[in-house]
Amino acid sequence: MKSLLYKLHANPKYARAFEWGKLVSVTGSAQMLVQGIALISGIFIIRLLPTDEYALYTLANTMLGTISLLADGGISTGTLATGGKVWQDPVALGKVVVTGMEMRKKFAIASLAISLPILFYLLISHGATWMSSTLIAVSLIPAFYAALSDNLLEIPLKLNQDITPLQKNQVAANIARILMLVASLFFLPFTFIAILANGLPRIWANIKLRKVGERFADYSQGSDPEVKREILKMVKRTMPSAIYFCVSSQITIWLISIYGNTASIAKIGALGRLAVVLTIFTTLFSTLVVPRFARLSDDPKVLLSRFIQIVLLLFGMSALICGFVYLFPSQVLYILGKNYGDLHEEILLITISGCIGMVGGITYSLSVARGWILPPAVHISVSILAQALLIYFMDLSDTTNVLMFSIINVGIGLIMSSFYFFYRVLKHNS
Structure with missing residues (x-):
């Protein structure tokens, strides 16, 4: 038996399989813990906040995601792509x-x-007072500050595939988050309290993350003009898409906030909390697969083969997830509480939309890498044309129609990103 195990470890193919199995098990178990805590935190927020407060929380949290994307503008992808060229040099990687x-x-x-004036308008239009709107806007700043740096600080660890410290950091941040949420919302069930409890632990975790990353990147280095030009090249190409994505990625919430009512916002926000489970797979791929894909040689056959393998795996996982939700909608909705227990059709639609969006997002990341x-x-232009036609022909005051809109929207994005990858590989091969 021992000799058989030794032979398996000595075989390059089996050795690689063992390595991937170890990475996936470590990363997957940690991500299940992280997202499990995040899901519990989200459920606490849903159950402890009144419906009108949760609607305001959904708007504020959506705007936080939007301004974080807008502040990134393609910088993180440019930093990852540039860092992938010098990942073995701590000084050069630190400069990047x-x-x-x-x-x-x-x-x-x-x-x-x-973004802040738009947030104020939406909050006021859905019943928030000026004082409440101001407190919500101020409470976004710590979370926004944390979002500015966390995914950049993760790059040295991801490129060097030192995953365990990264996972420990994420677990610690989420444990601190749920403790703050439980301790505060029981006594002060307000939107701005929930947002503060999200942001402050992440700032603390980023300080720890920076120290861990110093093994691979020298942060004492100054900004490098040549690196800046390299990143700006990618930013200029991705900025229009990033601005568009700021709106389109959360278009379900924006449409509901314009055409629907406060209760509809709360429903969509609550259902979206269950879709956090998909983040486990997104994080697994962005942590383990995308950085390795960035390091592959420019062999068209290898790139095409790996891309197809990744996409097929993603579709297989998506089918299992959607099948489970289709068979057990009541059990899934039980988590959200009695206010949301009748949304059987909506939970399936938002799951399908989330799965297609997950596949599309990862295929886009592979191309950018x-x-x-x-x-x-x-x-x-293609996306806006499709969205304009859908808005014209669909009744978007209905929650189901908004979710159908979302499915078509993310489906178009998946088709475009996949076809473009194949086009670039074939062009490179010729």
Whole structure:
């Protein structure tokens, strides 16, 4: 038996399988814990906040995601792609990350200036007072500050595949988050309290993450003009898409906030909390697969083979998830409480939308990791045309129609990103 195990470990193919099995088991178990805690935190928020407060929380949390994307503007993908070329050199990698951090701070000011007035308008239009709106806006700042740096600080660990410290950091942040939520919302069930409890633990975790990453990146380095130019090249190509994605990624909430009512916002927000389970798979792929895909040689056959394997695996997982929700909707909705127990059709639709969005997002990340950016003129024009037609022909005051809109929207994105990858591989091969 021992000799058989030794032979298996000595075989390169089996050795690689064992390595992947170890990585997936470590990362997967940690992510299940992280997302499990995140799901429990979300359920606490849903159950402890009144429906009208939870609707405001959904709007604020959606805007947080939007301004974080806008402040990124493609900087994180540019930093990952540039860092992938020098990942074995701590000094060079440190320059790349520091440069990305400085660029993102400048983008953050413009992002806040654009987004906060819009948030105020939406909050006021859905019943928030000026005092409540101000407290919510101020409470977003710690979470926004944390979002500016966490995914950049993860890059050295991801590129060097030092996954365990990264997972420990995420677990610690989520445990601190749920403790703050439980301790505060029982006594002060307000939106701004829930948002503060989300942001403060992440700031603490980022301080720890920076120290861990110093093994692979020298953060004492200054910003490098050449690195900045390299990242800006990708930012210029991705910025139009990033701005568009800021709106389109949360278009379900935006449409409901415009055409629907406060109760509909709360329903969509609550259902979206269950879709957090998909984050386990997204994080697994972004942590383990995308950085390794960025390091592959420029062999078209290898790139095409790996891409097809990844996409088929994603579709297989999506089918299992959607099948489970279809068979057991009542059991899934029980988690949210009695206020949301009758949303059987809606939970299936939002799961399908989330799965298609997950596959589309990962295929896009794979292309970007190779430095292949779908031309914004094509991507945005096709998407906006499709969305305009859907808005014209669909009754978007109905929650079900909004979710169908979301499915079609993310489906178009998946088709475009996949076809563009195949086009670039074939072009490179010729």
